[in-house]
Amino acid sequence: MTHLRYSGLPAVEQAAALKTILRADPIVWKALELARGLDLPDWMVVSGAIYNSIWNSLTGKPPGYGIKDIDLFYCDGSDLSYEAEDAAIRRAAAHFVGLPLPVEVRNQARVHLWYPTRFGRICPAYRSSAEALGYFASRTHAVGVRLTVTNDIEIIAPFGLDDIFSFRITPNKVMDNRETHKTKGERAMRLWPQITVEPW
Template sequence: MDADGLCEALRRNEVLVEVLRRAEVLGLPDWYLTAGCVFQTVWNVVTGRPPTEGIRDYDLFYFDAADLGWDAEDEVIRAGARVFADLPVVVEIRNEARVHLWYEDRFGVPCPPHTSTEAAIDSFASTTCCVGVRLDGDRWHVYAPHGLDDVAGLVVRPNPVLAPRAVYETKTRRWQEQWPALTVLPWST
């Protein structure tokens, strides 16, 4: 699968496209819609399911190192809540410049400060998840440092850059229940 094929699959998820269109109006720096809503839409399309099936939330990442305080991020989250209020999904908005401030408390391992939204996407538990998209008008921007073959091929590959093994294994168990056709590669020791 190439970037055009990805965008074609994602266009079938009308909710995802609407989140992308509305995200533009927030004017967030270095933003991407990423994680499950992207690769799970592809999995649904490839396996003949409704495009939104099994997607828990829509992750909107941005990067703003100018103010690392919670209040600045919370202001963006509240603005997003207004923009996405009438959509039938949860849109999780996070400033990836702040992740290092809370990551260890949540996941048990330290996270060095990210330098961009792309760096944050690079650190997902699976390389298959390392995909982000955004719209600039009608122009799609795709970030996929590991390519898209695993996404389209239903292969989940570990990415031991940051996330602990337990995170990978917990996520892949849930994903295999929802998408049994997945091939989950074991965590490398």
């Protein structure tokens, strides 16, 4: 049960463990350095690149295992046009050349414009990248980090880190994301059998 050695610890100790794990992961650390250099407003690397990397480290899997892409959020409400976001996406594509995983860049200030068409329901207009995390289907997945100018890792985790370190996927019922929670939970259990998924 060594993979659960950080489960239930105080938040400050879990945050320190997360930072240690991410610093030791060559893919995530490089992605954070590159993202900082891109200098998008209110940016953070979120979701799978973070919690999957923790699970990989604690179960002896190699860096990058099970990670489909690097999700890079930013939030810029000054220009909600598709063209402005597309320009940021194209700039990032050139910037991240050489990283072994693709990077998906999304302006969180624009999500409410396309979300209803894609998912069949409305979502609020996010005022920050951190606010967007609060609407993830699973509380476990709501974690983001950014690298400061002093090389510290800033952690944004509205529901804390204990679910991640407990290998437990917990639903977030703020929106009707039942299917997303179920689908992502099933995929996680296939890749990391130590995972448990709490039902919706």
